[in-house]
Amino acid sequence: xxxxxxxxxxxxxSVLEDIYLGLYALQHRGQESAGIAWSDGGEGxxxxxxxxxxxxxxxxxxxxxxxxxxxxxGHVRYSTTGASDLSNAQPISANYSMGSLxxxxxxxxxxxxxIRRMLESRGAIxxxxxxxxxxxxxxxxxxHKPPLDALVDALRRLRGAYSLAILLGNRLVAARDPWGFRPxxxxxxxxxxxxxxxxxxxxxxxxxxxxxxxxxxxxxxxxNGLKSIRIPVKASRxxxxxxEYVYFARPDSMIDGRSVYEVRKALGCxxxxxxxxxxxxxxxxxxxxxxxxxxxxxxxxxxxxxxAIVRNRYIGRTFIQPTQRVRNLGVRIKLxxxxxxxxxxxxxxxxxxxxxxxxxxRVISMIRQDGAEKVHIxxxxxxxxxxxxxxxxxxxxxxxxxxxxxIDTLRREVGADTLDYLGTEDLISAIGLPSPDVCTACFTGxxxxxSDNDGLDx
Numbered sequence: 001x002x003x004x005x006x007x008x009x010x011x012x013x014s015v016l017e018d019i020y021l022g023l024y025a026l027q028h029r030g031q032e033s034a035g036i037a038w039s040d041g042g043e044g045x046x047x048x049x050x051x052x053x054x055x056x057x058x059x060x061x062x063x064x065x066x067x068x069x070x071x072x073x074g075h076v077r078y079s080t081t082g083a084s085d086l087s088n089a090q091p092i093s094a095n096y097s098m099g100s101l102x103x104x105x106x107x108x109x110x111x112x113x114x115i116r117r118m119l120e121s122r123g124a125i126x127x128x129x130x131x132x133x134x135x136x137x138x139x140x141x142x143x144h145k146p147p148l149d150a151l152v153d154a155l156r157r158l159r160g161a162y163s164l165a166i167l168l169g170n171r172l173v174a175a176r177d178p179w180g181f182r183p184x185x186x187x188x189x190x191x192x193x194x195x196x197x198x199x200x201x202x203x204x205x206x207x208x209x210x211x212x213x214x215x216x217x218x219x220x221x222x223x224n225g226l227k228s229i230r231i232p233v234k235a236s237r238x239x240x241x242x243x244e245y246v247y248f249a250r251p252d253s254m255i256d257g258r259s260v261y262e263v264r265k266a267l268g269c270x271x272x273x274x275x276x277x278x279x280x281x282x283x284x285x286x287x288x289x290x291x292x293x294x295x296x297x298x299x300x301x302x303x304x305x306x307x308a309i310v311r312n313r314y315i316g317r318t319f320i321q322p323t324q325r326v327r328n329l330g331v332r333i334k335l336x337x338x339x340x341x342x343x344x345x346x347x348x349x350x351x352x353x354x355x356x357x358x359x360x361x362r363v364i365s366m367i368r369q370d371g372a373e374k375v376h377i378x379x380x381x382x383x384x385x386x387x388x389x390x391x392x393x394x395x396x397x398x399x400x401x402x403x404x405x406x407i408d409t410l411r412r413e414v415g416a417d418t419l420d421y422l423g424t425e426d427l428i429s430a431i432g433l434p435s436p437d438v439c440t441a442c443f444t445g446x447x448x449x450x451s452d453n454d455g456l457d458x
Contacts (some may be wrong), residue, residue: 001248007022028248077089096143109161135154180214181390244260268298279376285307285349347374388441427443
């Protein structure tokens, strides 16, 4: 998962500090690297800074504040394709015969490897191992076309997930794949237009949410305002990611017109109705992933909610750390139960999901050591049984706890007294989008049709 942010100011005001702030708001979407690219405003050349680590480490905010640029994009990354190193940090920029461009990408292009092999056979030389670079090479192979036409032609050949912020010279372009896998929104503050992975990034710069970029839409922003064109690919159905609502997006964001906070409360409420814990004396959430769902569970069950597990605010998400060793270390140092609340009590502990099972197992062990009488685990989503190929770094099936074990065996494995999940129908109902418009592939295995060779008819 990654985060993208872009800004264009019609009156020439510099936007680099806004990009920096927007990336800060999207830091939860990637902690491995960060970068900013901007147009110099003269010849339309694209310049960039990229670095490893968190935004404040990777980018020099003070130096950025001295650079005047009215059009820029930014990116925060955690690796789903390509290694975690500087060569794969984004935005990726290039100069080709038709001008300069830079691309920031959230998602995974599922036919990228086939496109890459074809391009390499025609002499293309790749500088990174990310799927994003295939877009630039596809454009370069259409050098007889204007850059925007070449971009449209490149995007029509792609399969999978891409929400993009792009600089074409001094123009800002936003594009979302025809299936709508990953979120992408438009905002405005005065003469400045913004594009962002989530609406929470608009809030930090004082911008107003205009709308979501539609699936299959390309929005071009320049001194004349906004212009919308379509990617010439007809999707048979939508694939808006349900896991964004369950876990990944910030709760203060809006996705496709839905409040992430309200969806998570609804998930918890439906979970309480589907799988109650009548003996539980308190309901608590796994911080911070299960907190809002736990509030919804308590509200609909009538049982008291207590914040019985405290999270160290200075520790990042274990889910987006790249190695199992760091995940294990993170679980030990990030969470701590409040003994006085749980000693001798029967608890209902709500979380958003179980992926590998490492976190929940360790937390249950800590809770029991601190005197909990019984621990009931309730998960506000269906079992994650299948890998995601669209931009979330879920493991292979053999590493996914729910793919390896049935629910009762998993219950014993993690040490819970009871364990239950939300159903897929309840998940979709809580989100409030029609069933054909959402992606449940990580729960059901219902992937987007299409082979690795799709889109190679150059």
